[in-house]
Amino acid sequence: MFSDHNEFKEMFLKKLEMMYGKTFPESTPQDQFFTLGHLIREYISMNWIHTNEQYRFNKRKQVYYLSIEFLLGRLLRQNLMNLGIYEVVDKGLKDLGIDLADIEEIEHDAGLGNGGLGRLAACFLDSLASLNLPGHGYGIRYKHGLFEQKIVNGFQMELPEQWLRHGHVWEVRKSDLTVEVPFWGKVESYSEKGVLKFRHVDAELVSAVPYDMPVVGHETSTVNTLRLWSAEPAAYKAGKDLMKYKRETEAITEFLYPDDTHDEGKILRLKQQYFLVSASIRSIIDSYIYRYGDLKDLHEYVSIHINDTHPVLAIPELMRVLVDEYEFDWDEAWKVTTKTFAYTNHTTLSEALEKWPVRIFQPLLPRVFMIVNEINERFCKGLWEDYPGEWKRIEDMAIISHGEVKMAHLAIVGSFSVNGVAKIHTEILKQREMNLFYQYYPDKFNSKTNGITHRRWLLGSNPPLSKLITSAIGTDWIHQPGKLKDLETYRDDAAFLKNLHEVKQVNKERLARRIYENNGMKIDTDSIFDIQVKRLHAYKRQLLNVLHILHLYNRCLEDPHFDFHPRTFIFGAKASPGYFYAKKIIKLIHSVADLVNDHPAVKGRLKVVFMENYRVSLAEEIIPAADLSQQISTASKEASGTGNMKFMMNGALTLGTLDGANIEILEQVGGENIFIFGLTAEEVMNYQKQGGYYAMEYYHHDPRIKKVLNQLVDDTLPGADDHFETIYDSLLGENDQFFVLRDFDSYAAIQEEAGKAYTNREEWSRMCLHNIANSGYFSSDRTIEEYARNIWKIGQGSLMR
Known part of the structure; x- marks a missing residue:
C-alpha cells in the first residue's frame, strides 16, 4: 500500500483531508489517530479478504474460540508491528512533527475483559494468526466494559468505562449478518410425519449484530477474525412495554460481569451467556453450510473451544439447532456435538464453577433447558448402568441437581477434551475437583500450560x-x-x-x-x-x-x-x-x-x-x-x-x-x-x-x-x-x-x-538473564501449537508471505 515513509505521508495527509474536510495544520491529535487507524485497517483489508476466501474455498478445519472476555489492550502498535510497517509510519509522522507514541496514547484500551482469562484469549488469537492457523474468536461487544477505577480517599469507585465514546477504529459492523436470539416464551410440541417435534413460541427476540475486528498475524498475510456481538432491539411486537424491552435488550451487552448477587443480575448474566453462544453457533453453522452443506461432518471441519464455563450453553444450543432445525435424531446430534466441543477449565475454586438456579434458567431459556434436562437424564441413566446403586456418585456428577444446573458438569459431558492450564492445575482437577469425571472419562483430560504472546x-x-x-x-x-x-x-x-x-x-x-x-x-x-x-x-x-x-x-x-x-x-x-x-x-x-x-x-x-x-x-x-x-x-x-x-x-x-x-x-x-x-x-x-x-x-x-x-x-x-x-x-x-x-x-x-x-x-x-533465556517456553505460540496438534487437529496453511 505504501513502500516508504514519503508515500505513507502522502497517503496519510490525503486520507485526513478526505475524512475530516480540513487541512493537516487544522487537525487534532484525535483526528490524526483515527486517520491513521482507518488507513491501517484499509491496508489490512486485502489480506483479511484473501484469508477469508482461502478458508471458504480450501476445505481446512477451523477452530472457533468462544470467550466471554477478550482483553485486547490497544491495537495500533501491535498492528503496525505485525504488519512490519512501524518504522515507516514512525518516520513519516516524525516528518509531520507527530510523535507516534503520542498518537498511541489516544487509543482507549478495548473494554472487553477483566483479567487473565481475557488476556489469554487475546494472546491465543495473536498466536493463531501468527502461526497461520485458521482460528477465530467470538465474544461480546461490551459498551462499557468492566469499569474505570477511580481511587477517592483510598476507596475504589467505579465509573463507566466509555471506551467506545469516539467509536472503535478497528471494527466493521456487519448488519447483514444479524441474527435473532430468543428469550422467555414457551415450548410447544407437535407431531410431523409421526415424529414428535418442538418449537419455541412467544419468545422475546433480541438482535445480535456482529462487529468484526481483524486479527493480524506477525509478518504473515494471515488475518483472522474476532467477531463481537452487540445486542439491539428486534422488530417491535405489539403488547410489549417498548421502553422496558429496549432497556433490557441494551443491558445485555452494556457491562461485563453484571453483579449477580440478586436474581436480576443472575438473569442478565445468563442472558449474556446465551446471547453469545446462540449468535455464535448460528454464525458458525451458516458459514459451514455455505462451504460444505452436510452437518453430519461438522466435527470434521469445525472445532469449537469453550474458554471456561461462560460459553457452555453452546453445547445444548448446537443440539437444539441440529435436532429442531436440521431434523437430526438425538443420538446423531449428540455424536456430532460431543466431537465438536473442547473445554478449558480455569479454576480450582468450587465457588467459581458456575451453577444456575433452575427457577431462573427454565423460564428464561425454556427449550434449551429441556435439552439440558434430556442430556442430564441420559447421562445419569448411563451412570446408573455403570455404577448401580451408587446414588451419591450419581448425585455428585449430575448436571442438574438440588435445583441447579452445573455448567462445568455440562461442559465435561458435552466435550471431547477437557484441559487444565498448568500441570498442577490439571492434576488437581483430575485428583480432587473433577475426580469422579476423571474416573469416568480418563481420556478426555489433558494439560495445556498457558502462554503469552x-x-x-x-x-x-x-x-x-x-x-x-x-x-x-x-x-x-x-x-x-x-x-x-x-x-x-x-x-x-x-x-x-x-x-x-x-x-x-x-x-x-x-x-x-x-x-x-x-x-x-x-x-x-x-x-x-x-x-x-x-x-x-x-x-x-x-x-x-x-x-x-x-x-x-x-x-x-x-x-x-x-x-x-x-x-x-x-x-x-x-x-x-x-x-x-x-x-x-x-x-x-x-x-x-x-x-x-x-x-x-x-x-x-x-x-x-x-x-x-x-x-x-x-x-x-x-x-x-x-x-x-x-x-x-x-x-x-x-x-x-x-x-x-x-x-x-x-x-x-x-x-x-x-x-x-x-x-x-x-x-x-x-x-x-x-x-x-x-x-x-x-x-x-x-x-x-x-x-x-x-x-x-x-x-x-x-x-x-x-x-x-x-x-x-x-x-x-x-x-x-x-x-x-x-x-x-x-x-x-x-x-x-x-x-x-x-x-x-x-x-x-x-x-x-x-x-x-x-x-x-x-x-x-545473571539471574534475570537466565529467566529471560528460559521464558520462550511460555510463549502462547507453544501453547497454541499444542492445542492445534492435540485437541483441534488443525494445521498450518499456505498463507505465509
Whole structure:
C-alpha cells in the first residue's frame, strides 16, 4: 500500500483531508489517530479478504474460540508491528512533527475483559494468526466494559468505562449478518410425519449484530477474525412495554460481569451467556453450510473451544439447532456435538464453577433447558448402568441437581477434551475437583500450560530489552521464542550483564515518570521495584504483601539501624464491584501507604504505590520495570497465572508459591533463579481436608503477626475507622481461609533473601538473564501449537508471505 515513509505521508495527509474536510495544520491529535487507524485497517483489508476466501474455498478445519472476555489492550502498535510497517509510519509522522507514541496514547484500551482469562484469549488469537492457523474468536461487544477505577480517599469507585465514546477504529459492523436470539416464551410440541417435534413460541427476540475486528498475524498475510456481538432491539411486537424491552435488550451487552448477587443480575448474566453462544453457533453453522452443506461432518471441519464455563450453553444450543432445525435424531446430534466441543477449565475454586438456579434458567431459556434436562437424564441413566446403586456418585456428577444446573458438569459431558492450564492445575482437577469425571472419562483430560504472546509482551512493550536481545542473538527469537535460550551464552559476559541492568533502569525511570504524573510521587529508581499487579482477590493474597510492608515499617520504628535495600512496592488491581472484602484490601493498601510514605523513621527506604485503573496499556509500562514479580497466591488456588510469565520474560525474578505455572517456571530456571516460599498445594489441601490449622496460634506465638493484626484495628493506620475489622475477623475469627498467617514467616524470610540478593548487581543480572533465556517456553505460540496438534487437529496453511 505504501513502500516508504514519503508515500505513507502522502497517503496519510490525503486520507485526513478526505475524512475530516480540513487541512493537516487544522487537525487534532484525535483526528490524526483515527486517520491513521482507518488507513491501517484499509491496508489490512486485502489480506483479511484473501484469508477469508482461502478458508471458504480450501476445505481446512477451523477452530472457533468462544470467550466471554477478550482483553485486547490497544491495537495500533501491535498492528503496525505485525504488519512490519512501524518504522515507516514512525518516520513519516516524525516528518509531520507527530510523535507516534503520542498518537498511541489516544487509543482507549478495548473494554472487553477483566483479567487473565481475557488476556489469554487475546494472546491465543495473536498466536493463531501468527502461526497461520485458521482460528477465530467470538465474544461480546461490551459498551462499557468492566469499569474505570477511580481511587477517592483510598476507596475504589467505579465509573463507566466509555471506551467506545469516539467509536472503535478497528471494527466493521456487519448488519447483514444479524441474527435473532430468543428469550422467555414457551415450548410447544407437535407431531410431523409421526415424529414428535418442538418449537419455541412467544419468545422475546433480541438482535445480535456482529462487529468484526481483524486479527493480524506477525509478518504473515494471515488475518483472522474476532467477531463481537452487540445486542439491539428486534422488530417491535405489539403488547410489549417498548421502553422496558429496549432497556433490557441494551443491558445485555452494556457491562461485563453484571453483579449477580440478586436474581436480576443472575438473569442478565445468563442472558449474556446465551446471547453469545446462540449468535455464535448460528454464525458458525451458516458459514459451514455455505462451504460444505452436510452437518453430519461438522466435527470434521469445525472445532469449537469453550474458554471456561461462560460459553457452555453452546453445547445444548448446537443440539437444539441440529435436532429442531436440521431434523437430526438425538443420538446423531449428540455424536456430532460431543466431537465438536473442547473445554478449558480455569479454576480450582468450587465457588467459581458456575451453577444456575433452575427457577431462573427454565423460564428464561425454556427449550434449551429441556435439552439440558434430556442430556442430564441420559447421562445419569448411563451412570446408573455403570455404577448401580451408587446414588451419591450419581448425585455428585449430575448436571442438574438440588435445583441447579452445573455448567462445568455440562461442559465435561458435552466435550471431547477437557484441559487444565498448568500441570498442577490439571492434576488437581483430575485428583480432587473433577475426580469422579476423571474416573469416568480418563481420556478426555489433558494439560495445556498457558502462554503469552512474546510479540506484545516483550517485542512491543519492551523495545530497549528487545533491541539488546536482537543485538546479541539476532532476530530468530521473534518467530521462534525458544531461541531466547541462546542468551545463555552471555551468562558470564560482564558487559552484556551491565547493559541488561541499564535497560532495566531505563524502564524503571519510564515507570517512575508515569507514577509521578499519575500519583504525584517521586520514586527512587535505585530501589527494588517489587510489584504485584493482578485482579484483587483474597486467594491472590495482596493482603500478605501489605501486612509484610506494615511489618517492615514496624522494624524501621523499632530499630533505627535496620539495614535493608530500599523498596518500592507497586500495586495495581481492580476489585469486582460487589466484592466488598477486596475493596477493603484496596483501602488498606492506601492506608498503609499514607502511614509509610515519607515517614521520618522510614527515611524514604519504603514507598507504597497503588496505580489506579490497572489495564493492559498500563501493564505494558509496569512489567518491563519490575525487579521482583509477586506471584503469592495460596498454593492450589491459582490455575496458572500469565502475569508470572510476562514478568519473567521481561527479566523480573519471581517471588512466589508453588502454585499454578510458578512450578513450571521453577522447572525452567532452577531453584537458584527464583524465590519460592510457603505451603505446597498438597499441604493446603491436607489442611482443608483434615483440619489442624489454627490461625489464632500464629497470632499468639508470632509477635510480628500479632502487632500487624492489632494495627488493623487500633488507631495506627490513617483513615482506618472500623474499615479493617472485616479483614481482622477473616484472619482470626474465620480462621484465615487462605493461610496468610501460616505463610507469613516464610514470606518474610524469602523477601529478606531477595533483598540481599539484589545487592549483588552482577549476580542479580545473571539471574534475570537466565529467566529471560528460559521464558520462550511460555510463549502462547507453544501453547497454541499444542492445542492445534492435540485437541483441534488443525494445521498450518499456505498463507505465509
